[in-house]
Amino acid sequence: MVSLKEIQKFIQELAKSDIVRLELKSEDLELNVQFKPEQKEVEANTEKIIIPQMAAQMPVPPVAQPPMPQPAAPQQAQPQVADDQQAKQKQEEKDADLIEIRAPMVGTFYRRPAPDKPPYVEVGDHIKPGDVVCIIEAMKLFNEIEAEVEGVIEKILVEDATPVEYDQPLFLVRPAK
Numbered sequence: 001m002v003s004l005k006e007i008q009k010f011i012q013e014l015a016k017s018d019i020v021r022l023e024l025k026s027e028d029l030e031l032n033v034q035f036k037p038e039q040k041e042v043e044a045n046t047e048k049i050i051i052p053q054m055a056a057q058m059p060v061p062p063v064a065q066p067p068m069p070q071p072a073a074p075q076q077a078q079p080q081v082a083d084d085q086q087a088k089q090k091q092e093e094k095d096a097d098l099i100e101i102r103a104p105m106v107g108t109f110y111r112r113p114a115p116d117k118p119p120y121v122e123v124g125d126h127i128k129p130g131d132v133v134c135i136i137e138a139m140k141l142f143n144e145i146e147a148e149v150e151g152v153i154e155k156i157l158v159e160d161a162t163p164v165e166y167d168q169p170l171f172l173v174r175p176a177k
Contacts (some may be wrong), residue, residue, distance in 0.1 A: 126152050
């Protein structure tokens, strides 16, 4: 039996090739993959999963943009706008070195192994490669998602028991130094 991780890795490698369409059939698996210019479409049995164009895995630091000219407003509102812009810019600078842990598949995100168990990770927890950070349920299979980096969980970006898309950011991690 082929694991879901092996299928995902195969599709990612296939996306780098010039192959436009591929059909694989075996006793226990049927996989149809068709690539289009703007999207990649994967058929698994009768369900279709839309996978957006592959993006770079390295986080890109935000580019500082000059402040947009604000329309004339009463004098009292100006300090608040400037404070909001400064706070936003400071937050972007702080988040620039964070690494995202992304969803490797489409499914339902769970922070804990069972409803009566504690979450795998909380904000402030130290993680290392191989640590399970969450579960994603896909087609009645519960897939443990492991960290690939060492660091501290800074933000949890997804609510428990909610659907996630392929490559959607799940956690922000401050890398260990």
